Amino acid sequence: MLTISPKVNVYNRAPLKRGAKSFAGSDISDLISQGNNALNENKFQEALNYYQQANAKEPDDKSVYRKLAKAYAGLKDYAAAESNFNIYLQDNPNDSECLIELGEVQRLGGYYQKALSNFEKAYSLDKTNDLAHRKILETKNNQLSVFDPVQAQLQKNQYAANNLKQALDMTVRYMGSDYMKGLNDVTICFGPTASMGGTANIAQWENYKNTITVSDAYTYAAPQVIAAYLSHESVHAHDKDAYTSVREEQDAYEVAAKFWMKNSNGVKDPEMDYALDLYKQSPSALSARVQEIYELRDPSIAKTSPNHPPSKLFHLNTSKRKAASTTIKQYDVIA
Numbered sequence: 001m002l003t004i005s006p007k008v009n010v011y012n013r014a015p016l017k018r019g020a021k022s023f024a025g026s027d028i029s030d031l032i033s034q035g036n037n038a039l040n041e042n043k044f045q046e047a048l049n050y051y052q053q054a055n056a057k058e059p060d061d062k063s064v065y066r067k068l069a070k071a072y073a074g075l076k077d078y079a080a081a082e083s084n085f086n087i088y089l090q091d092n093p094n095d096s097e098c099l100i101e102l103g104e105v106q107r108l109g110g111y112y113q114k115a116l117s118n119f120e121k122a123y124s125l126d127k128t129n130d131l132a133h134r135k136i137l138e139t140k141n142n143q144l145s146v147f148d149p150v151q152a153q154l155q156k157n158q159y160a161a162n163n164l165k166q167a168l169d170m171t172v173r174y175m176g177s178d179y180m181k182g183l184n185d186v187t188i189c190f191g192p193t194a195s196m197g198g199t200a201n202i203a204q205w206e207n208y209k210n211t212i213t214v215s216d217a218y219t220y221a222a223p224q225v226i227a228a229y230l231s232h233e234s235v236h237a238h239d240k241d242a243y244t245s246v247r248e249e250q251d252a253y254e255v256a257a258k259f260w261m262k263n264s265n266g267v268k269d270p271e272m273d274y275a276l277d278l279y280k281q282s283p284s285a286l287s288a289r290v291q292e293i294y295e296l297r298d299p300s301i302a303k304t305s306p307n308h309p310p311s312k313l314f315h316l317n318t319s320k321r322k323a324a325s326t327t328i329k330q331y332d333v334i335a
Contacts (some may be wrong), residue, residue: 027057031051032051034050035047035051035071039067039070039071042074044074044075045071048071048075051067051068063088065087065088066088068084069081069082069083069084069102078108078109081105082105082109086102096121096122096126096132097122099121099125099132100122100129100131100135103117103118103135103139106118107135107138112143115135115139116140116143123136128266129268130222131269131270133222134219134222137220138220159219159220163219163220163221164214167223167227168227174231174259174262175231185210186210187212189211189214190216191214192215192216196335200217201333201335202214202218203215203232205233205237205333207334222269224263227263228263228264228272231255231256232253233252234255235248235255236248241306242334243302245301245302245303246295246301246302246304247303247305247308248304248308249290249291250290250291251308253286254279257278257286260273260275261279261280
C-alpha cells in the first residue's frame, strides 16, 4: 500500500491547458487574441499591454476588463485585478468562474471575508463546483490562521491526511490491487510542486524520492479529484524509472480520464472535465492534445520510454542503457 506522509516536499505538475481561442476580424479582436496567447504563456505584462490597448479602443466592452484582471492577477497587482473583475461582474453578476477568480485575488490579498463571500456565492450557483467548495474550506482555514495559526495548521494537516486516505482508497479500487502492489514502497503527500513553463504542477512523480506529490493547492479538493491525479501519477510510478515520454503521458492521461468518467459522481473539475471531453470525442483527440502540450513544454521529449510501449531498446540493462540514454530524456520530476 502507498504510504500517506504528512511531510511537505519542495518540488512541484502542470495542467493540460486549453488552447488559446482564435479571434479574427477587427483590430480589437487581434489585440485580444495576442493578449490571450501571452496570458497562456504566463507573459503577464505583455498580455496586459495588449488588453490595455483593446480597452482603450472599446472601453464599454466589459469582457476586456476580466482579461485585464487576469493579467493584473498574474502580476500580483491584486487591487487592480479586483477592480477590473468588479467592472466585469457589473454586467455578469452570476458568472461563477469569475466570482472564484475575484475571490482568489481577494484571498491572496488577505481579504478573507470578502473572498469567502464570493466563493460562497459561486458555490450557491453550482453545488457541483469543486473549485468553489475547496476555496471556501481553504479561506476558512486562512481566517483561523490569523487568530490561531497552530490550530489552523493542525486542522489542515488532519484534513489532508483524511482526504489523501479517501483518494488513495479510490485509486486502489480503480487501478486494482495487483497493479498497486508494485507501489507498496511509494509515499504520497501534499506539498509545493515544481513548475513547467511557469505553471505549477498539479501532481508529480519524483523518482529519486520515490514519492508522488499532489499540489497543496488541492488539499481541500474532493477526494475523487485527487484520486484522478493519483491514478495519472501511478502510471509514471509503476515504471520505477526516471524516464517519461509522449506515450507515457498519453497513457497516464487516458487512465485519469477513464477514472474521471467512472468516479466523478457529478463533481466538476476544469482540468479533468477537459481531459474527459477530449477522450469522449475520441482517445486520439486526447492523445493529440497531450502530445501537443508536452512537446511545447519540452521539444526534446522522446516519443516512447520504458514500457510505453514495451520495447527491448528501453530495458535498462547494461548492454542497452547507453542506447536508451541517447534516445530518451531523464527527469527528476515527472508530471
